[in-house]
Amino acid sequence: MHNEWRRLVVQQEISDEEIIISVDNLGAFYNFVNKRISNRNSITVINDSNGTVLSDSADIASAFSNYFSATGVPSNGHIPQCTTNEDIDKMTCIDVLESDIIIAIAKLKSNLSAGPDSLSPVLFKHLKNSIVVPLALIFRQLLSVAYVPDEWKNAIITTGSQKRCY
Numbered sequence: 001m002h003n004e005w006r007r008l009v010v011q012q013e014i015s016d017e018e019i020i021i022s023v024d025n026l027g028a029f030y031n032f033v034n035k036r037i038s039n040r041n042s043i044t045v046i047n048d049s050n051g052t053v054l055s056d057s058a059d060i061a062s063a064f065s066n067y068f069s070a071t072g073v074p075s076n077g078h079i080p081q082c083t084t085n086e087d088i089d090k091m092t093c094i095d096v097l098e099s100d101i102i103i104a105i106a107k108l109k110s111n112l113s114a115g116p117d118s119l120s121p122v123l124f125k126h127l128k129n130s131i132v133v134p135l136a137l138i139f140r141q142l143l144s145v146a147y148v149p150d151e152w153k154n155a156i157i158t159t160g161s162q163k164r165c166y
Contacts, residue, residue, distance in 0.1 A: 096139040116154040
């Protein structure tokens with residue numbers, strides 16, 4: 001069912017894009033592109049029963065609830081015990097060196113677009129000597145408390161001509 005939903009979402013996106021292209025209206029095209037760029041957090045779900053696009057938050061939540069309740073596994077009532085802080089211990093022994101950050105910035109591809117933070121790789125390359133120490137401090141501090149910001153878990157994945165935010 002998951003693959004079917006994914007197929008329907010991709011099919012709807014392709015259909016929307018083909019309509020924009022076929023209209024041959026440059027203003028409509030730029031309007032479509034600007035909405036895609038500026039509204040990365042919106043979720044659109046296609047209801048598989050009748051093919052309509054759901055845009056209301058309650059309808060989307062209901063569709064996800066129906067999907068996961070149909071495919072999920074009931075709880076066995078057992079709550080796992082986490083008795084050690086092994087992850088925290090592992091993260092505190094990681095040392096982030098300024099030289100590692102410089103190497104990572106050097107590996108960034110300058111011709112790529114900005115990531116979820118809207119900052120271009122070229123910006124990091126130009127400012128690497130100015131930002132390397134603050135970045136190292138931030139990384140060390142976050143690792144010392146075993147915390148990874150939610151924003152760092154997001155990425156823009158590009159496969160061919162399709163672009164997805166995760």
